[in-house]
Every structure is written in C-alpha cells, then in structure tokens.
Amino acid sequence: xxxxxxxxxxxxxxxxxxxxxxxxxxxxxxxxxxxxxxxxxxxxxxxxxxxxxxxxxxxxxxxxxxxxxxxxxxxxxxxxxxxxxxxxxxxxxxxxxxxxxxxxxxxxxxxxxxxxxxxxxxxxxxxxxxxxxxxxxxxxxxxxxxxxxxxxxxxxxxxxxxxxxxxxxxxxxxxxxxxxxxxxxxxxxxxxxxxxxxxxxxxxxxxxxxxxxxxxxxxxxxxxxxxxxxxxxxxxx
Numbered sequence: 001x002x003x004x005x006x007x008x009x010x011x012x013x014x015x016x017x018x019x020x021x022x023x024x025x026x027x028x029x030x031x032x033x034x035x036x037x038x039x040x041x042x043x044x045x046x047x048x049x050x051x052x053x054x055x056x057x058x059x060x061x062x063x064x065x066x067x068x069x070x071x072x073x074x075x076x077x078x079x080x081x082x083x084x085x086x087x088x089x090x091x092x093x094x095x096x097x098x099x100x101x102x103x104x105x106x107x108x109x110x111x112x113x114x115x116x117x118x119x120x121x122x123x124x125x126x127x128x129x130x131x132x133x134x135x136x137x138x139x140x141x142x143x144x145x146x147x148x149x150x151x152x153x154x155x156x157x158x159x160x161x162x163x164x165x166x167x168x169x170x171x172x173x174x175x176x177x178x179x180x181x182x183x184x185x186x187x188x189x190x191x192x193x194x195x196x197x198x199x200x201x202x203x204x205x206x207x208x209x210x211x212x213x214x215x216x217x218x219x220x221x222x223x224x225x226x227x228x229x230x231x232x233x234x235x236x237x
Contacts, residue, residue, distance in 0.1 A: 005166050006195060006216045010041035013189050013217040017154055018047050025110060025152035025181035026054040026064065030083070031227045033174030034063045035158040035191040037219040042156070043070055051075040053150055053184075055106065055177050057087045062225050068096070077150070079103040083227065102130060105147055107180055113149035114183025114212075122147055155185025159208070162190060165198040166210030175207060182212045189215040193222065 007013040018024075024042075028034030039058075043066045050073050057076055058065040067073050068086050075097040081087050090096035101109065102124045112120055121144035125131050135146040157178040160171035168190060170178060182188045195218050 004164065005210075005214065006164055006218070008217075010037040010191065010217050010219070011044065013215045014038070014041050014045055017187055017189065017215070018042065018045055020047050021049045022047070022153040023051040023053065023151075025150070025155040025184050026052055027155075027157040027176065027178030027181045028058075028063065029055050029173070029176040031058065031063055031225050033158045033170070033176050033178055034058065035156045035189075036063065036222055036224075037217065038156045038189060038191050039063060039066055043067055043072065046070075046072070048072045049074045051077065053077045053106075053110065053152060053181070055103065056080045056082075057084045059083050059227065060086050062223075071095075075099065077101060077106070079106045100130075105130075106150075107177060109147060109150040110177065110180035110184040113151040114180065114185075117149055119146055119148045121145065150184055152181070152185045153187070155181045155188040157182050157188060157190050159190050159192045161194045161196060161201070162192040162213070162216050163196050163198045163201050163210070164216075166190070166213030166216060167198075167201055167206045168192070168208040168210070168213065169201065169205055170207050179208045179212075182208055185212075187214050188212055189217065191217050191219050191222075193220050194218075 052073050065084050077099045079101050091098050105124050123144050125145055126143050131145055136143050159168040161169040190213050
C-alpha cells in the first residue's frame with residue numbers, strides 16, 4: 001500500500017522537506033487563497049535565506065508578512081508589494097532583494113516551469129525597466145522579451161477540498177496562482193479545508209490532478225482575514 005499523502009499538521013507536512021536556502025512558490029492573491037497554516041509553520045521552522053515566488057507578500061502581520069518579520073526571506077519574486085510596510089522598509093534599506101515581475105508574466109513563468117518549458121517570449125515589459133538585460137526578438141513587426149520560467153524546490157498552496165490522492169478543488173477566485181505554483185514545485189504541499197475519500201470527487205470538478213501534489217494538510221477553520229473592509233454608510237430614514 002502506498003504511503004498516505006495526508007499529514008496530521010502543517011508542521012508535520014513540512015518536516016523533512018523544507019531547509020535553508022530553498023526557493024518556495026506560494027499561492028495566493030492578497031490574502032485570498034493563501035496557505036496560512038503552512039506559512040505559520042514555515043515561520044516556526046526557523047528555516048532562513050529563502051527565495052519566495054508569490055504574487056505579493058501578504059500584510060505586515062499575516063501571510064508572508066510573518067516570514068518577513070522574522071527575516072527568513074532573502075529574496076522576493078513578486079508582482080505587487082503595496083500592502084506591506086515591512087517589505088518596503090527592508091527593500092529600501094537594502095535588506096531584501098526584490099525581483100518585480102508583471103503579474104501575467106509571473107503566472108506564465110510558473111505555468112511554463114511546471115509544463116517543462118524553459119523560456120518564452122512576451123511583449124509585456126518591452127521599453128520598461130523590466131526589459132533591462134533581457135534578450136529581445138521581433139515577431140511580425142513587434143518586439144518581445146525572452147523570459148525564463150520558474151521552478152521551486154517546494155510549493156505551498158491552498159485549496160478548498162482534496163481527496164486522499166491529492167486531487168484538488170479550489171473555491172472561485174481563491175484558485176488564483178495556486179495551480180501554477182503547484183505545477184512549478186518539485187514537492188507540493190497543499191492546505192485544504194476538507195479531505196474526502198478518493199473517488200468521491202466528480203472528475204469534471206477536479207481543478208488540479210493529484211499527480212502534482214505530494215502532501216496534504218487539513219485546516220478546517222482558517223482565519224481568512226479580510227485585507228480591506230469596505231462598508232456602506234447607513235442612510236437615515
């Protein structure tokens with residue numbers, strides 16, 4: 001019988017997998033669809049000198065912001081960093097290396113890495129700082145940049161539901177970068193809110209097949225913190 005993919009805790013799921021100096025691909029968009037329990041367990045593991053590939057770096061006291069607080073991240077490869085003051089402070093102080101990447105390009109870098117495509121051409125970034133030092137080529141009268149794909153030692157992702165074989169279902173926009181990160185990771189650990197028996201999920205409802213997932217951890221009561229609360233004023237009668 002094959003070993004179960006389901007682990008009893010986030011700490012156990014990371015055990016024997018994470019180490020200093022690794023590259024991590026971490027799913028999420030803002031605070032939506034982030035593997036919050038796995039990130040907290042990464043902080044507690046005290047591994048350091050990490051390169052993190054993620055759309056953003058959470059906020060100061062949640063998500064990847066936790067790893068910035070503890071100085072475990074050496075480099076961020078991101079497309080957006082505007083909600084984290086500690087991120088800004090470390091970058092401006094020369095304490096954190098940052099590789100800003102257009103959002104669509106970042107997604108394609110991960111997807112291509114997972115698909116075994118080493119590089120691709122895109123028109124995004126031509127004529128900007130993004131293009132500095134990169135090879136260009138013209139196709140049909142338009143200039144394109146050569147962008148290299150991304151792979152990660154470990155991917156940490158979030159899904160709504162998994163069966164015990166690792167087949168995943170995501171919840172609407174919480175899917176975001178998670179499938180791309182999973183494909184790009186040599187080892188993928190998924191945090192889910194529900195685990196069901198293999199064969200329970202309708203094949204047409206599976207968003208990512210279990211071949212991309214090595215470890216599963218259940219977090220059935222995530223905090224799901226709201227990044228920005230917008231309310232409407234109550235009109236007087």
